[in-house]
Amino acid sequence: MSSSRSSLRTAGVALRAMAVITVGLGLAYPLALTGIGQLAFPAQANGSTVELDGKTVGSTLIGQSFSDADGNPLPEWFQPRPSAAGDGYDAGASSGSNLGPENPDLIAAIEERRDQVAEFNDVDPGAVPVDALTTSASGLDPHISPEYARLQVARVAEERGLSEDDVAALVEDSVQNRNVGFLGEPTVNVLELNIALDGLKG
Structure with missing residues (x-):
């Protein structure tokens, strides 16, 4: 008991x-x-969303494409780096390609992207920076290097009827410096840059 x-x-x-x-x-x-x-x-608690005219247009933390319905990049916008997340920038399928540096598929993809970016921006293939050719580990990186942003200035300015100097100045104003002064590399948030770009009048 x-x-x-x-x-x-x-x-x-x-x-x-x-x-x-x-x-x-x-x-x-x-x-x-x-x-x-x-x-x-x-x-931050609500996903770092960005609103424009009362409508959510994206997040500062997740990259997105600026392409037409067929996946062709729109020349009037700054373009992000490639994405291997699902069909591209799919937040539910975050991933990189996971291909090693000697993988023939990766090498072929990089060469193809180099030619495409060079032709799209009317530059020499050797001038294309590495972040325009490779995906990030998450496939969702919202940033590009200042070099890649500068590479796109002439194309964007021509498409929008803007001064190259004005677009270049916008890029320089959008450069985010290293975290706490020494961590990482300077970057440009593509969504924020394109929103600022939309405010320029040609």
Whole structure:
């Protein structure tokens, strides 16, 4: 009898402990962090979305294509780096190509991209920077190098009837420096650059 009561008491303690932990860690803690995030960092907590004229047009954290329905890049926009995520920039299928540097498929893809980018921007193939040829590890990188952005200035300016100097100045204003001054490389967020570009009048 005593053993049975002891077992019931132990089970009761275990159930109460589980209930307290479930409420504390499963409900109260996540709700508290969500509330802090919404109050202190609302943009980041909601996906760093970008709105234009009241409509969400993307996120500063996830790259997207600027192409027509057939996947052809639109010449009036700055173009992002290639993506291997699903059909491209699919946030539900984040991935790189995972091909090694000596893989013949990767080498062929890089050569094909080099020719395409060079022709699209009317530049020498040797001038095409590496980020225009390779995908990021996530396939969702929203940034390109300042070099790749500068390479596209003449094309974008011509397509939009803008001064090359004005478009070049916009690119320089969009360059984000290294994190805390020394981590990573300078980058340009393509979505933010294209939104700023849309504000220039030709």
